[in-house]
Amino acid sequence: MSSRHRMQNRLKVLRAERNWSQAELAGHLEVSRQAVNAIETGKHDPSLTLAFRIARLFDRPIEEIFDDTTPPAR
Amino acid sequence: MNPVSSPPAPASGERKLRAQERRRAIPFVLMLLLGFAIGLGLGLSGAGEGRLTALPPAALWAGVGLIAAAAGAVTVLWIRRMDEVEVADLLWSSFLGLQVFAIGAPCWELLAAAGAAPPVNGHAVYLATFAVTACVHLWRRLRRA
Numbered sequence: 309m310s311s312r313h314r315m316q317n318r319l320k321v322l323r324a325e326r327n328w329s330q331a332e333l334a335g336h337l338e339v340s341r342q343a344v345n346a347i348e349t350g351k352h353d354p355s356l357t358l359a360f361r362i363a364r365l366f367d368r369p370i371e372e373i374f375d376d377t378t379p380p381a382r
Numbered sequence: 383m384n385p386v387s388s389p390p391a392p393a394s395g396e397r398k399l400r401a402q403e404r405r406r407a408i409p410f411v412l413m414l415l416l417g418f419a420i421g422l423g424l425g426l427s428g429a430g431e432g433r434l435t436a437l438p439p440a441a442l443w444a445g446v447g448l449i450a451a452a453a454g455a456v457t458v459l460w461i462r463r464m465d466e467v468e469v470a471d472l473l474w475s476s477f478l479g480l481q482v483f484a485i486g487a488p489c490w491e492l493l494a495a496a497g498a499a500p501p502v503n504g505h506a507v508y509l510a511t512f513a514v515t516a517c518v519h520l521w522r523r524l525r526r527a
Contacts, residue, residue, distance in 0.1 A: 335395030339465035346526050
């Protein structure tokens with residue numbers, strides 16, 4: 309792994325807007341509920357394929373859901 | 383007045399997830415059945431009492447080939463139904479398990495050759511590889527829980 313920096317994402321907010329459970333979202337994305345949880349909590353960065361699937365599901369551009377901006381150096 | 387509404391139907395995504403989980407359970411059920419069949423077969427053949435040597439080598443080869451083919455088919459089925467987080471878990475656990483085998487075994491052999499350790503025990507290497515793989519896999523799963 310070249311970097312430990314994880315992407316930020318708005319998946320939890322978007323899911324809440326639709327009043328979906330993690331299981332509901334997982335079913336739509338064809339992944340496990342654990343995978344949705346891992347992405348939401350930043351423990352897993354989704355593949356490009358899954359990121360596109362998420363973007364299409366919520367009808368938003370990828371960069372509106374995922375943010376790879378490096379946090380400012382301390 | 384509150385509008386009369388029917389009870390909410392189960393969410394389609396949750397239904398899809400339940401169907402996916404059922405499909406994902408199939409390889410595990412097959413693995414259990416395969417393990418049971420192998421155990422039963424070995425028990426009935428009297429493998430523990432050394433009766434396997436009485437079988438013709440061709441029958442032994444066919445039996446082992448059948449087991450390997452069935453285990454391979456179930457593994458392919460299992461991998462194809464994984465999502466990418468599970469694949470990442472598998473990659474990490476397999477990689478670290480391989481390190482135990484690829485680094486640990488030659489180091490042990492070197493030490494054994496120098497007389498600083500007992501001779502390499504294949505069973506111990508196999509168990510260590512398996513244990514590390516299983517522990518890393520479990521750790522990856524638990525840290526997400």
